[in-house]
Amino acid sequence: MFWQKEIETIGREPLEQLQLERLKQIVRRAYKNVPAYADKFIESGVKPKDITSLADLGKLPFTTREDLRENYPFGLLAMPKEQIVRLHTSSGTTGKPKAIFFTRKDVDQAAELIARCLVMTGTKKDDVLQNIMTYGLFTGALVMHYGAEKVGVLVIPAGPGNTERQISLMQDFKTTAIHVTPSYLLYLANVMQKKRINPTRDLSLKRAYLGAEPYSEETRKKIEESLGIDVYNSYGLTEMNGPGVAFECKEKKGMHLWEDNFLLEVIDPETGQNMPEGEVGELVLTTLCREAMPIIRYRTRDLTRIIPGACSCGRTHRRISRIIGRADDMFIVRGVNIFPQQIERVLMGVRGVAQNYQIILESYDQMTVMVEIMKDIFDGSLEHMLNLKSDIVNKLRAEILVTPKVELLEPGTLPVSEGKAKRVIDKRTL
Ligand SMILES: [Zn+2]
Numbered sequence: 001m002f003w004q005k006e007i008e009t010i011g012r013e014p015l016e017q018l019q020l021e022r023l024k025q026i027v028r029r030a031y032k033n034v035p036a037y038a039d040k041f042i043e044s045g046v047k048p049k050d051i052t053s054l055a056d057l058g059k060l061p062f063t064t065r066e067d068l069r070e071n072y073p074f075g076l077l078a079m080p081k082e083q084i085v086r087l088h089t090s091s092g093t094t095g096k097p098k099a100i101f102f103t104r105k106d107v108d109q110a111a112e113l114i115a116r117c118l119v120m121t122g123t124k125k126d127d128v129l130q131n132i133m134t135y136g137l138f139t140g141a142l143v144m145h146y147g148a149e150k151v152g153v154l155v156i157p158a159g160p161g162n163t164e165r166q167i168s169l170m171q172d173f174k175t176t177a178i179h180v181t182p183s184y185l186l187y188l189a190n191v192m193q194k195k196r197i198n199p200t201r202d203l204s205l206k207r208a209y210l211g212a213e214p215y216s217e218e219t220r221k222k223i224e225e226s227l228g229i230d231v232y233n234s235y236g237l238t239e240m241n242g243p244g245v246a247f248e249c250k251e252k253k254g255m256h257l258w259e260d261n262f263l264l265e266v267i268d269p270e271t272g273q274n275m276p277e278g279e280v281g282e283l284v285l286t287t288l289c290r291e292a293m294p295i296i297r298y299r300t301r302d303l304t305r306i307i308p309g310a311c312s313c314g315r316t317h318r319r320i321s322r323i324i325g326r327a328d329d330m331f332i333v334r335g336v337n338i339f340p341q342q343i344e345r346v347l348m349g350v351r352g353v354a355q356n357y358q359i360i361l362e363s364y365d366q367m368t369v370m371v372e373i374m375k376d377i378f379d380g381s382l383e384h385m386l387n388l389k390s391d392i393v394n395k396l397r398a399e400i401l402v403t404p405k406v407e408l409l410e411p412g413t414l415p416v417s418e419g420k421a422k423r424v425i426d427k428r429t430l
Pocket of ligand 1: 249250251256311312313314315
């Protein structure tokens with residue numbers, strides 16, 4: 001099932017041709033119409049005419065969150081204000097928000113991308129989508145709303161909260177799909193269980209689109225089993241229109257990133273160089289179609305990797321993995337970039353390992369991973385302990401290419417923090 005089959009299955013060569021044409025155009029427009037970009041280009045010694053192939057992308061300067069904040073509110077607009085029809089903002093945890101503008105064509109293009117995503121997962125005209133994201137300055141709900149209307153589904157603009165009402169809306173209007181954050185969906189599933197609502201018997205739900213928060217494959221499986229539905233990952237960010245940047249197809253093996261609209265790079269956050277295909281790095285995106293506000297080489301700070309190979313659904317746009325963390329969390333040991341999420345993924349895949357762990361950095365070539373293990377494993381058998389320890393060391397080395405020290409601890413040894421746990425203790429900078 002395709003929304004725009006021709007472009008979704010376009011060959012690599014014509015796709016790259018299209019990307020190059022669009023890149024040249026967007027670079028010219030940014031240089032001509034956005035003084036902040038002209039300054040950046042001059043500083044980097046690059047002119048629009050220097051971009052003659054996609055490989056020249058690396059000559060262009062990055063755009064950062066700070067650039068967006070410094071140019072708030074109108075500094076990065078490439079169009080006269082009377083052509084702008086919509087504003088969204090993204091509130092960071094600190095400082096000024098980032099303002100993103102849309103022309104009428106931008107609104108329509110963002111909706112087209114959502115339509116591709118929904119149809120790709122089996123949504124049809126007769127579906128009913130309950131949109132449980134926040135309506136307002138946040139892009140999550142409105143962009144999805146317009147895209148779903150384009151497909152022709154009935155959209156219920158529920159917004160989040162009021163769980164009782166969410167459930168009765170689902171029952172009354174026979175909701176078949178929901179767009180929601182993973183944490184709220186888990187809560188919703190919990191409430192249903194308490195109210196003795198059996199989702200497969202009492203509801204018409206078939207699929208859920210999850211975005212805006214990171215969550216694990218285990219959580220997906222848990223939700224799919226408890227509600228009897230298909231759960232699809234969605235990736236987007238306000239700076240790139242909001243949802244619809246990348247989305248899973250029915251294969252659920254990574255998210256197709258719409259490469260005719262966004263140029264995709266995965267870089268080493270430290271050096272800015274491209275990572276080899278398949279390796280984890282920071283996602284960098286360039287808008288190829290946006291009129292109101294082109295953004296060139298945007299450092300998303302989100303960590304992902306390109307999934308090598310073709311997808312059996314027939315779409316040729318490359319896939320990225322679920323977001324595994326933030327570039328800001330990265331640390332370096334023996335010259336190797338390491339992300340705490342890599343360690344976590346390995347630890348959680350080892351039988352007998354409990355939830356709590358800590359990474360201690362003591363020198364530039366040594367790291368220690370302290371990990372709590374389950375009570376029944378901590379049985380006093382030295383052999384068991386040594387086996388488990390060497391298993392963890394081997395798996396970590398395979399993932400991060402550095403051999404860590406591993407210490408096994410009894411459950412309850414490490415401090416339990418409320419909220420975001422402090423996983424990395426860097427004694428080198430203290
Ligand atoms: Zn696919």
